[in-house]
Amino acid sequence: MLPLRDNNPTRGTAYVTVLLIIINSGIFLFQMSGGGTAIDSLRFGFVPAQLLKSSDEFAQGLGSHYQLQVTDEFGRQFHYRDTGLPVMQSNVVAIEAVKALPAQVKLLTNMFLHGGWMHLIGNMLFLWIFGNYLEDRLGPLLFVVFYLVTGICATLTHAFFDPGYIPLVGASGAISGVMGAYLVLAPRARIQAITLLGYIPITVNLPAWIYMIFYIVIQNLYPATFSFGEGGVAHWAHLGGVAAGMVLILMVPKRRPLVIPVTDVVEEDADIVI
Numbered sequence: 001m002l003p004l005r006d007n008n009p010t011r012g013t014a015y016v017t018v019l020l021i022i023i024n025s026g027i028f029l030f031q032m033s034g035g036g037t038a039i040d041s042l043r044f045g046f047v048p049a050q051l052l053k054s055s056d057e058f059a060q061g062l063g064s065h066y067q068l069q070v071t072d073e074f075g076r077q078f079h080y081r082d083t084g085l086p087v088m089q090s091n092v093v094a095i096e097a098v099k100a101l102p103a104q105v106k107l108l109t110n111m112f113l114h115g116g117w118m119h120l121i122g123n124m125l126f127l128w129i130f131g132n133y134l135e136d137r138l139g140p141l142l143f144v145v146f147y148l149v150t151g152i153c154a155t156l157t158h159a160f161f162d163p164g165y166i167p168l169v170g171a172s173g174a175i176s177g178v179m180g181a182y183l184v185l186a187p188r189a190r191i192q193a194i195t196l197l198g199y200i201p202i203t204v205n206l207p208a209w210i211y212m213i214f215y216i217v218i219q220n221l222y223p224a225t226f227s228f229g230e231g232g233v234a235h236w237a238h239l240g241g242v243a244a245g246m247v248l249i250l251m252v253p254k255r256r257p258l259v260i261p262v263t264d265v266v267e268e269d270a271d272i273v274i
Contacts, residue, residue: 150177
Protein backbone atom coordinates (compact mmCIF):
# COMPACT_ATOMS: atom_id res chain seq x y z
CA MET A 1 0.00 0.00 0.00
CA LEU A 2 1.77 3.13 -1.26
CA PRO A 3 0.87 6.53 0.21
CA LEU A 4 -0.01 9.30 -2.23
CA ARG A 5 -0.64 12.25 0.09
CA ASP A 6 -1.88 13.28 3.51
CA ASN A 7 -4.02 16.20 4.67
CA ASN A 8 -1.73 17.66 7.34
CA PRO A 9 -0.98 21.35 6.68
CA THR A 10 2.57 22.68 7.10
CA ARG A 11 3.99 26.16 7.62
CA GLY A 12 6.11 26.19 4.49
CA THR A 13 8.47 24.19 2.31
CA ALA A 14 10.17 21.27 4.05
CA TYR A 15 13.67 22.18 2.87
CA VAL A 16 15.50 19.47 4.83
CA THR A 17 13.15 16.77 3.54
CA VAL A 18 13.70 18.02 0.00
CA LEU A 19 17.47 18.11 0.61
CA LEU A 20 17.46 14.52 1.89
CA ILE A 21 15.58 13.42 -1.21
CA ILE A 22 18.08 15.24 -3.42
CA ILE A 23 21.08 13.76 -1.58
CA ASN A 24 19.74 10.20 -1.72
CA SER A 25 18.81 10.54 -5.38
CA GLY A 26 22.11 12.19 -6.27
CA ILE A 27 24.16 9.46 -4.59
CA PHE A 28 22.17 6.77 -6.38
CA LEU A 29 22.63 8.44 -9.77
CA PHE A 30 26.36 8.80 -9.09
CA GLN A 31 26.52 5.08 -8.24
CA MET A 32 24.69 4.17 -11.42
CA SER A 33 27.01 6.33 -13.50
CA GLY A 34 29.91 4.30 -12.13
CA GLY A 35 28.42 1.03 -13.34
CA GLY A 36 26.20 -0.12 -10.49
CA THR A 37 25.68 -0.25 -6.76
CA ALA A 38 27.09 -3.65 -5.72
CA ILE A 39 30.62 -2.60 -4.73
CA ASP A 40 29.34 0.57 -3.03
CA SER A 41 26.91 -1.53 -0.99
CA LEU A 42 29.88 -3.55 0.28
CA ARG A 43 32.01 -0.48 0.96
CA PHE A 44 29.39 1.80 2.54
CA GLY A 45 26.61 -0.61 3.55
CA PHE A 46 26.39 -1.78 7.15
CA VAL A 47 27.58 -5.35 7.71
CA PRO A 48 26.34 -6.43 11.18
CA ALA A 49 29.13 -8.95 11.78
CA GLN A 50 31.70 -6.17 11.46
CA LEU A 51 30.30 -4.52 14.59
CA LEU A 52 29.26 -7.56 16.59
CA LYS A 53 32.08 -10.06 16.04
CA SER A 54 35.73 -9.96 17.08
CA SER A 55 38.22 -8.90 14.42
CA ASP A 56 39.56 -12.44 13.98
CA GLU A 57 36.11 -14.01 13.79
CA PHE A 58 34.95 -11.31 11.38
CA ALA A 59 37.95 -11.82 9.08
CA GLN A 60 37.42 -15.57 9.05
CA GLY A 61 33.74 -15.13 8.25
CA LEU A 62 34.53 -12.76 5.38
CA GLY A 63 36.80 -15.33 3.79
CA SER A 64 34.12 -18.01 3.86
CA HIS A 65 31.19 -15.77 2.94
CA TYR A 66 32.66 -13.80 0.00
CA GLN A 67 34.02 -16.32 -2.50
CA LEU A 68 34.44 -16.73 -6.24
CA GLN A 69 34.62 -19.84 -8.39
CA VAL A 70 38.11 -20.59 -9.75
CA THR A 71 38.26 -20.57 -13.57
CA ASP A 72 40.94 -20.88 -16.24
CA GLU A 73 41.81 -18.21 -18.80
CA PHE A 74 38.86 -19.29 -20.94
CA GLY A 75 36.32 -18.92 -18.13
CA ARG A 76 35.91 -22.67 -17.59
CA GLN A 77 35.22 -23.61 -13.99
CA PHE A 78 37.39 -25.97 -11.98
CA HIS A 79 35.69 -28.73 -9.97
CA TYR A 80 36.94 -31.19 -7.39
CA ARG A 81 37.26 -34.61 -9.01
CA ASP A 82 35.95 -36.59 -6.04
CA THR A 83 32.91 -34.45 -5.16
CA GLY A 84 32.20 -32.53 -8.33
CA LEU A 85 31.88 -29.33 -6.30
CA PRO A 86 33.33 -26.12 -7.77
CA VAL A 87 36.71 -24.92 -6.55
CA MET A 88 36.30 -21.63 -4.67
CA GLN A 89 38.64 -18.85 -3.62
CA SER A 90 38.22 -15.73 -1.51
CA ASN A 91 36.80 -12.70 -3.31
CA VAL A 92 39.57 -10.28 -2.37
CA VAL A 93 37.89 -7.27 -3.99
CA ALA A 94 34.67 -7.77 -2.06
CA ILE A 95 36.48 -8.44 1.22
CA GLU A 96 38.62 -5.32 0.92
CA ALA A 97 35.52 -3.27 0.10
CA VAL A 98 33.72 -4.50 3.23
CA LYS A 99 36.77 -3.69 5.38
CA ALA A 100 37.31 -0.24 3.85
CA LEU A 101 35.40 1.67 6.57
CA PRO A 102 34.74 1.05 10.26
CA ALA A 103 31.31 -0.28 11.18
CA GLN A 104 30.60 2.86 13.23
CA VAL A 105 30.89 5.01 10.11
CA LYS A 106 28.66 2.67 8.14
CA LEU A 107 25.88 3.19 10.68
CA LEU A 108 25.43 6.52 8.89
CA THR A 109 26.58 5.85 5.34
CA ASN A 110 24.23 2.90 4.79
CA MET A 111 21.22 5.24 5.11
CA PHE A 112 22.15 7.05 1.89
CA LEU A 113 22.51 4.04 -0.42
CA HIS A 114 19.85 2.16 -2.38
CA GLY A 115 19.93 -1.10 -4.27
CA GLY A 116 17.76 -0.15 -7.26
CA TRP A 117 15.34 2.32 -8.80
CA MET A 118 12.23 0.98 -7.08
CA HIS A 119 14.02 0.89 -3.72
CA LEU A 120 14.95 4.55 -4.11
CA ILE A 121 11.60 5.78 -5.49
CA GLY A 122 9.56 3.98 -2.83
CA ASN A 123 11.69 5.32 0.01
CA MET A 124 11.68 8.88 -1.29
CA LEU A 125 7.89 8.80 -1.71
CA PHE A 126 7.44 7.73 1.92
CA LEU A 127 9.95 10.35 3.05
CA TRP A 128 8.10 13.13 1.25
CA ILE A 129 4.64 12.15 2.47
CA PHE A 130 5.57 11.79 6.15
CA GLY A 131 8.79 13.79 6.45
CA ASN A 132 7.43 17.20 5.56
CA TYR A 133 4.94 17.14 8.44
CA LEU A 134 7.50 15.95 10.98
CA GLU A 135 9.99 18.59 9.84
CA ASP A 136 7.27 21.19 10.32
CA ARG A 137 6.69 20.03 13.91
CA LEU A 138 10.37 19.66 14.89
CA GLY A 139 12.09 22.33 12.84
CA PRO A 140 14.91 21.66 10.36
CA LEU A 141 17.84 21.04 12.74
CA LEU A 142 16.02 18.77 15.19
CA PHE A 143 14.44 16.91 12.28
CA VAL A 144 17.88 16.04 10.88
CA VAL A 145 19.04 14.75 14.26
CA PHE A 146 15.81 12.78 14.71
CA TYR A 147 16.13 11.24 11.24
CA LEU A 148 19.72 10.12 11.77
CA VAL A 149 19.20 8.80 15.31
CA THR A 150 16.17 6.72 14.40
CA GLY A 151 18.03 5.44 11.35
CA ILE A 152 20.89 4.27 13.54
CA CYS A 153 18.44 2.61 15.94
CA ALA A 154 16.83 0.82 12.99
CA THR A 155 20.21 -0.42 11.77
CA LEU A 156 21.16 -1.71 15.22
CA THR A 157 17.81 -3.51 15.51
CA HIS A 158 18.49 -5.25 12.22
CA ALA A 159 21.98 -6.22 13.43
CA PHE A 160 20.55 -7.75 16.59
CA PHE A 161 18.15 -10.01 14.68
CA ASP A 162 20.44 -10.72 11.69
CA PRO A 163 24.12 -10.50 12.76
CA GLY A 164 25.45 -11.71 9.44
CA TYR A 165 27.59 -10.59 6.51
CA ILE A 166 24.99 -9.24 4.09
CA PRO A 167 25.29 -5.43 3.86
CA LEU A 168 22.27 -3.34 4.86
CA VAL A 169 21.51 -0.31 2.69
CA GLY A 170 18.60 2.08 2.39
CA ALA A 171 16.87 5.00 4.06
CA SER A 172 13.81 2.97 5.06
CA GLY A 173 14.91 2.51 8.68
CA ALA A 174 15.14 6.26 9.23
CA ILE A 175 11.93 6.84 7.27
CA SER A 176 10.20 4.25 9.44
CA GLY A 177 11.32 6.33 12.42
CA VAL A 178 9.62 9.33 10.84
CA MET A 179 6.48 7.25 10.35
CA GLY A 180 6.53 6.14 13.98
CA ALA A 181 6.63 9.77 15.07
CA TYR A 182 3.84 10.61 12.64
CA LEU A 183 1.69 7.90 14.21
CA VAL A 184 2.14 9.46 17.65
CA LEU A 185 1.64 13.06 16.54
CA ALA A 186 -1.16 12.73 13.98
CA PRO A 187 -2.98 9.38 14.30
CA ARG A 188 -6.23 10.84 12.94
CA ALA A 189 -4.75 12.50 9.87
CA ARG A 190 -6.07 11.18 6.57
CA ILE A 191 -3.78 9.22 4.28
CA GLN A 192 -4.67 8.59 0.67
CA ALA A 193 -2.93 5.50 -0.68
CA ILE A 194 -3.01 3.18 -3.65
CA THR A 195 -3.28 -0.58 -3.36
CA LEU A 196 -4.35 -3.59 -5.41
CA LEU A 197 -7.73 -5.28 -5.30
CA GLY A 198 -6.71 -8.47 -7.04
CA TYR A 199 -4.99 -7.03 -10.10
CA ILE A 200 -6.94 -3.76 -10.10
CA PRO A 201 -5.28 -0.66 -8.56
CA ILE A 202 -7.62 1.30 -6.29
CA THR A 203 -7.24 4.31 -4.01
CA VAL A 204 -8.17 4.27 -0.34
CA ASN A 205 -8.61 7.14 2.11
CA LEU A 206 -8.09 6.10 5.70
CA PRO A 207 -6.89 7.40 9.08
CA ALA A 208 -3.14 7.43 9.63
CA TRP A 209 -3.36 4.99 12.54
CA ILE A 210 -5.01 2.36 10.33
CA TYR A 211 -2.40 2.89 7.61
CA MET A 212 0.40 2.55 10.20
CA ILE A 213 -1.07 -0.67 11.60
CA PHE A 214 -1.07 -2.08 8.07
CA TYR A 215 2.56 -0.96 7.58
CA ILE A 216 3.74 -2.31 10.93
CA VAL A 217 1.83 -5.58 11.14
CA ILE A 218 1.11 -6.70 7.58
CA GLN A 219 4.10 -5.27 5.72
CA ASN A 220 6.75 -5.85 8.38
CA LEU A 221 5.93 -7.77 11.56
CA TYR A 222 4.29 -10.72 9.80
CA PRO A 223 7.05 -11.25 7.19
CA ALA A 224 9.76 -10.60 9.80
CA THR A 225 8.28 -13.33 11.99
CA PHE A 226 7.33 -15.94 9.43
CA SER A 227 9.56 -15.20 6.41
CA PHE A 228 12.87 -14.45 8.07
CA GLY A 229 15.68 -13.89 5.61
CA GLU A 230 13.46 -14.01 2.52
CA GLY A 231 12.81 -11.27 0.00
CA GLY A 232 15.85 -9.14 0.78
CA VAL A 233 13.82 -6.68 2.89
CA ALA A 234 15.14 -5.60 6.30
CA HIS A 235 11.81 -5.85 8.13
CA TRP A 236 13.41 -5.71 11.58
CA ALA A 237 15.13 -2.44 10.64
CA HIS A 238 11.72 -1.00 9.72
CA LEU A 239 10.21 -2.17 12.99
CA GLY A 240 13.15 -0.86 14.98
CA GLY A 241 12.84 2.49 13.25
CA VAL A 242 9.11 2.74 14.00
CA ALA A 243 9.68 1.89 17.67
CA ALA A 244 12.54 4.37 17.99
CA GLY A 245 10.49 7.11 16.34
CA MET A 246 7.50 6.53 18.62
CA VAL A 247 9.66 6.72 21.74
CA LEU A 248 11.96 9.56 20.69
CA ILE A 249 9.16 11.87 19.56
CA LEU A 250 7.81 11.89 23.12
CA MET A 251 11.16 13.18 24.41
CA VAL A 252 11.87 16.10 22.07
CA PRO A 253 10.33 19.59 21.94
CA LYS A 254 7.75 20.15 19.24
CA ARG A 255 5.95 23.10 17.68
CA ARG A 256 2.19 23.28 17.89
CA PRO A 257 0.42 21.67 14.92
CA LEU A 258 -1.56 23.72 12.45
CA VAL A 259 -5.30 23.16 12.50
CA ILE A 260 -6.63 21.19 9.53
CA PRO A 261 -9.35 23.27 7.85
CA VAL A 262 -12.65 21.44 7.47
CA THR A 263 -12.54 22.04 3.72
CA ASP A 264 -9.25 20.13 3.52
CA VAL A 265 -10.68 16.93 4.95
CA VAL A 266 -11.33 15.34 1.57
CA GLU A 267 -12.74 11.83 1.70
CA GLU A 268 -14.75 11.55 -1.50
CA ASP A 269 -11.77 11.43 -3.89
CA ALA A 270 -10.90 7.78 -3.22
CA ASP A 271 -12.44 4.50 -4.32
CA ILE A 272 -12.71 3.36 -0.71
CA VAL A 273 -13.08 5.61 2.36
CA ILE A 274 -12.54 4.20 5.84
